[in-house]
Amino acid sequence: MSAPRTKPRELRAQRRRGRHGCWDHLVVAPLWVAYDANLGTLLRTCDAVGACLAVPRTPHYRAALEVGDTLRGRRPCIHWVAPTKEGWLAEQHKAGRRIVAVELVDGATPLPRLEPARSPTVLLLGHEHHGVPDDVLAEVDECVEIPMVGWGASLNVAVAGSLVAYRLAGLS
Numbered sequence: 215m216s217a218p219r220t221k222p223r224e225l226r227a228q229r230r231r232g233r234h235g236c237w238d239h240l241v242v243a244p245l246w247v248a249y250d251a252n253l254g255t256l257l258r259t260c261d262a263v264g265a266c267l268a269v270p271r272t273p274h275y276r277a278a279l280e281v282g283d284t285l286r287g288r289r290p291c292i293h294w295v296a297p298t299k300e301g302w303l304a305e306q307h308k309a310g311r312r313i314v315a316v317e318l319v320d321g322a323t324p325l326p327r328l329e330p331a332r333s334p335t336v337l338l339l340g341h342e343h344h345g346v347p348d349d350v351l352a353e354v355d356e357c358v359e360i361p362m363v364g365w366g367a368s369l370n371v372a373v374a375g376s377l378v379a380y381r382l383a384g385l386s
């Protein structure tokens with residue numbers, strides 16, 4: 215007979231006891247993502263990979279994260295983006311952070327070739343319908359695309375962001 219498998223509750227006890235602090239090495243930034251469920255999913259991914267989440271400091275994002283937060287008060291570190299997204303992004307660049315956009319564009323790095331983040335990195339995700347604005351894409355250090363062989367034009371943004379976050383965190 216095979217040995218009993220460890221159950222999720224016991225596995226969780228072996229991991230860290232609470233939420234992680236501000237690691238700041240990887241910041242997932244869904245600056246244009248609108249839907250509560252997608253923001254909630256990305257918050258859980260940040261918790262899982264040890265990343266921070268950055269979102270605009272607006273009532274919409276605050277409310278969306280209240281609704282989407284299923285981590286019962288142990289949510290990861292949130293960076294509030296203000297006063298403007300463009301200004302915040304320029305600050306990140308100035309501070310030496312690498313800006314990586316997840317987007318299907320010419321010249322993007324295919325996900326299997328993406329290296330884990332070796333320096334502080336901001337991971338940008340686009341709007342559910344309009345993607346990452348073109349003027350922002352022109353300024354980023356790298357774009358990453360997730361190869362697709364199916365009929366759909368793109369993946370759900372929280373799925374796309376989670377796949378790339380795992381890779382940048384060196385966990386896949």
Ligand SMILES: C[S@@+](CC[C@H](N)C(=O)[O-])C[C@H]1O[C@@H](n2cnc3c(N)ncnc32)[C@H](O)[C@@H]1O
Nearest residue numbers: 316317318340343345346359360368369371374
């Ligand atoms: C549903 S897609 C947006 C599609 C939009 N109609 C467009 O053409 O830009 C929402 C976001 O998910 C991410 N995304 C979805 N599928 C992707 C893929 N295969 N590769 C890279 N990013 C992807 C990107 O960040 C994108 O901005």
